[in-house]
Amino acid sequence: MPDLKPTNAKQVWKLQFEGAWPTSVAFLGPRRVVAGNRDGEMFVWDLPDQSSVKPAEDKAASKTKSAAKGKQDEGENIAPVRRLDGHTNGISRLVSTEDGKLLVSASQDHTVRIWESAAPPSGKADVVLDRASREKETKQLPQDKRQAFIDAPGVSVATQDAAAVLKGHDDWVNALGISRNGQRLISGDARSKVVVWDLPARKEVANWVGHAWNGIVAAGLAPDGQTALVSEFTYKRDDFDIPAPALKVWNVADATEKLDILKVHIPKLDAKASTYGAASVWRSFIKGGLIATDYSPDGTLVAVGQGGETDTGKVHLFDVKTGKLVRTVSGHQYGVCDVKFSVDGKYVLSSGRDTVLRICQVSDGKEVAALGKARGGQFKDWLSGIAISPDQSMIAAADIAGYVHVWQLQG
């Protein structure tokens, strides 16, 4: 596998996905990207070689000038090839197997769904992914042509149904993780229930429930799938009723707690104390919840990101065996949205509420690249999810403004 070269990053694609904001993104193999949004819509794009790309207007990917023009430095737009049907509420997380054969989605519709990359289509659909841009651009058109412009056909895509629907949750499924060996899956919901699944068998193998006052906001599995990291958090129930968070390592086989990482750092943390004073004990370390996590490829480290709307959201790197903080890296204005290790484990990538994707060296915490540009008013648009291609040649980020950005890292 070639080295990841963050300083060579160049945005090559800016995929239009307007409507409800995109929440998560994943690679299925080196050239296929999948993204989901807050309405539960999911689309698949096959990225061609850059050299073979024609402008989007020739490919009928979009009817709008802004999309067709596709500023060169922001990448070009192409049409999706497939729509994945089934979810009825927002997509919270997407993960995939390293071989690119399976995609898994977690949703606020209380389900986890498994999708096969090679599955045949179930039908066809006409989709419009640039309606907001069309509505904006109609202002330049004569009144009598505006509605026709907005209602013009979009692009034709194949549709696909899920290969399996995993039902083990009774609330929003907020957290999703996959072991690197592709054997285990972990999901966590807003009622603090965690389920570990045998992915090939598509069956539940373990479950447990965290503190009743919390929800599961992030979960990850060790590369071998034997241990899990689970982050619990809830926003305050009012200013004087603020439950304590939790960040624990669990043995999957018997659903027992192995290590309470927050207790290592905040011995005074009391899950049953819920006063404003108790919250001040953990607030600076947790901020708005540790809402994203990832295991390093060798399984020795975990990265967790400080989410919520906070001043600066950072990423903590912990030693999984001892729970000790190795270092704190990065820094996103207003909070972190997602965290991932590079495939070779040398870098930790994070996206945040500052419309920026940051890449830091694990060895010394130095930030080596910041992709994207802060956009919005006082508060910026979020890059809500990130993904790295298995060959480390591409990085993708879901942008709440209605895009999926793809950067090429080499050559």
Add this chain to the structure above:
Amino acid sequence: MTTTPRPEAQRPAIGHLSRRALLKGTVATASGGALMNWGSLFNSASAAEGVQKQQKRCILLWMNGGVSQFETFDMKPGRPTGGQFRPVSTNLPGIQVCELLPKISQNMDKLAVIRSMRTSQVDHPGGIHLMHTGYSTAANIRFPEIGAVVSKYLGRERSDLPNFIKIFSHGNSGAGFLGPKYLPFSLSPEGRLPTFSTSNRNSELESRRNGLRNFVEDVFAREHKAETARMHREAYEAARRLQNVHQVFNIDDEWEKNRDLYGDSAFGRRCLLARRLIEEGVPFVEVGQSSYDSHADNFVWHRSLLPPMEHAWVGLMTDLEQRGLLKNTLIVWMGEIGRTPRINNRSGRDHYVRSWSTALAGCGVKGGLVYGASDKDGIDVKDNAVTEGDFFATIYQALGIDPKTEHFTGVRPIPIAPFGSEVVKDILA
């Protein structure tokens, strides 16, 4: 059950000053009420005697910061303004509420929900004043909070317990022109008494100190005909009487038995204390829950805030009903503002008052009613707009207090619900 629109043309103009009211103000001034005129007792003393006999009570559940109508009682599923939650059916055919309110959904037969609030103050200080008094702030008049008005008309003159209690206080309009006698007595967010209410001296020493203070005050009062001396003495007397009823505020024993009913939360404890105070005869208790100002992360905030709130609310209604108190206790559920249809780039909703929701229960309110409606995206009221004045008039009417009852500040008559307000009669049985 839904309601039919009320033609705007049938509504009187707001701000009308009646000739009768003006004459009353003049008389009151001529009788000397303008000097230390705490709202004038010209026509309110006899009115108070009448309504006190009804023993009606009120609990205000105050959602500070402005709870979202879209995430509670006025969902817009499938619309761009709809948000991330899904509706659930209720025990009223055809009526849905947010999935975050599963217990409320099965108790909708007890509630009258208003989906057509249209109020006038969009910021927090203005909104908190407005939805505590029925009036916008004015430079020359200090309007009383609803709790002070209820205290005046439904309170007991010589009660050991205060007549107007706030648990986790929000808003500071207080008694306004009604005077300090009707000021709220505020408890901490945990429902604890303020430190001044407990003496650390033995009862004999405390009694001697009280005697000495009375002596000094009597001398002062003989030499100075000042209203403040009387008020000072009354305040001390009230504090002394509170010593007799400290145990009412200690809910620890009762909490263990009622934890499941009210839900294990700070708001649940406050609601249990409210029931206990109502049972002891306190006519008005406000129970606050903070942090609804969800400019960012609206959905996860409501995900945390609403479950303990609705659990406690249903527990409170159930408890009051089982004790036979709900028929005489009005529960008012509201915040100071609603939230915007548009979801901003912080996943939040901002302030909004063109169309939002409140709810009432108990005390002669028709249960199983959804009053008014917003349009398909919740941007504006479609049917039966209810102003803050209408809302307060309806509350006062339910409590047996004539909303047209007037007080005077100088020559100016001030009805307890603003001029032109209308009782929403469809809501009341």
